[in-house]
Amino acid sequence: MLRWAIFLILYLVVDIYGFQALKTVTRNHWVQALYWVVSLLVIGNFVYNYYGFNRSDGFTHRHAFAFGFFIALLVPKMILLIAMLGEDIFRVPQAIYRYFTEGNSAEGNYFASRRQFISKIALGISAIPFASILYGIYKGKYNFKVLKYTLTFEDLPEAFDGYKVTQISDVHSGSFDNVDKVEYAIDLINEQNSDVILFTGDMVNNKADELKPYQKIFSNLKAKDGLYSVLGNHDYGDYVAWESEEAKHQNLEDLKALQREIGFDLLLNESRFIERGGQRLALVGVENWGTGGFKKAGDLQKATKQVEANDFKILMSHDPTHWEKKVKNDDNHYHLTLSGHTHGMQFGIEIPGWFKWSPAKWRYKYWAGMYNEAGRYLNVNRGFGYLAFPGRVGIWPEITVIELKKGTVTA
Structure with missing residues (x-):
């Protein structure tokens, strides 16, 4: 009081x-x-x-x-x-x-x-x-932007030269209030005609049921090499007072089942290989790992048991602090890590290629966009949906398209 x-x-x-x-x-x-x-x-x-x-x-x-x-x-x-x-x-x-x-x-x-x-x-x-x-x-919360990047790697397998990856993150389906706008965004994703679609966590705010009104729409997602996903901190239902641990566990299992029904291959500290012309690319997906009190369920060692040192690796990890604290200095060379989580705080000022600011920078060192340190890339997606504040100002919902190219990297 x-x-x-x-x-x-x-x-x-x-x-x-x-x-x-x-x-x-x-x-x-x-x-x-x-x-x-x-x-x-x-x-x-x-x-x-x-x-x-x-x-x-x-x-x-x-x-x-x-x-x-x-x-x-x-x-x-x-x-x-x-x-x-x-x-x-x-x-x-x-x-x-x-x-x-x-x-x-x-x-x-x-x-x-x-x-x-x-x-x-x-x-x-x-x-x-x-x-x-x-x-x-x-309007801002549905002002979807397609951000495109071209990344060059000397050790990219030749069969994957020109390979296109679409990343989405932080759907937070329980926040949506306009089915038509979500359907438009799914069509926009499919228009990119990418080889693979990767989702980096937080499909819901808290409960699996939030996804059901949009399950059919998300089932329209299509990519040649499939859809892959990982869990974010909100997906575990940790922020809800459940009547029992069994109910909480069942909610997570229901969410996993819904994602699989949509067509996502959910990676729970696991890896998959995409093969072309006798060559392969490793997709590694870890559960949520984050600093600041967030769940630390991600296990890189477990996720890469089947991955070899010389494999080209794309890692999906929801929270960018995982890359900062663990991934970028790991003995395994993770060529590209895809994260989300920050939403860019849904508020800021951006002039593409010139200026980028948000209060998120006071909380996260890596909070939006593409980063490159020692030849290891991190993309922090600004998020597909929104949470708490029912809008976005200056930091628009993002669909990321990354094209992988093989070539000589100049310093």
Whole structure:
């Protein structure tokens, strides 16, 4: 209760400062009243949905949108807060000076009036994230992008020169609210005409049943050499309060069965070989392994029992911290590792080829895109779906297409 009281007091302070900017710009009482009506509705809906909320009870669309609209208002108001506080840096000392120098002889309020142009600039700037977040909720979460890479390896078997891999990750099917958009994305994947489709974990948020409304759509995925998948941290059902361990175990088994019915060959610390012209490529799939309290079920040694040292290897591992801590320095040379997990935090700014930023970089060293260290590549897919915040801003849902080429690698 105390925590909520502190939260509401802080939010009220932010709200009051935001209103100061609006009041400086317009004296229209209807506009001012609308500000408070919208603010009270959003914060009321947020409190209603999250008071007593326990993540283990499940996260619904209702929770997601309550959180999304709360963020849509909070971020712009924080910008207004900073602007108004910045102005108060000058207004408060000036008011104190007038109080002690002019006393009762001062004309009017000790505080100087807020300057309208500062409020207008602050409102204009705050409108940008407000509109961006609303766009992210309405359209951004289905703004699928196909990102293409060409990687050259000297030891790639000649039979696989030009081999195309499509990677998707972090479907989080329980978050979807538009079947047609998901169907469009599956068609977009198939249009890439890749040789193999690899899925790197988190098919659901928590429960296998989340996948059932989309099972038929995902069953339309097609690739010459098949579909392969691994598990992500959300697939194990660890974030739900199950009535028993048996129920939790059955949920995981149901999810495995659903993936296999779709057509995925689920790799549980296992490997497979794709053969062409007497040559082969090794696909290695490990269970989830991640730092920061995430499940560490991945076992590279077990997964590579059948793999030889000179095999060309593609590793599927959901969490990129596995590559950072274990894979890139492993004696086995994993040519290409495919991960996901971070979602790029579903928020950031990207100018392809020039600039890339997201708060995700404060948590993950490798958080989105292609990385190359010592001839070992890691691709961190930004995710196909979304989680918690019901949208994406600047970090769009991703379908990765990687073409493997044989050739001389220059330093």
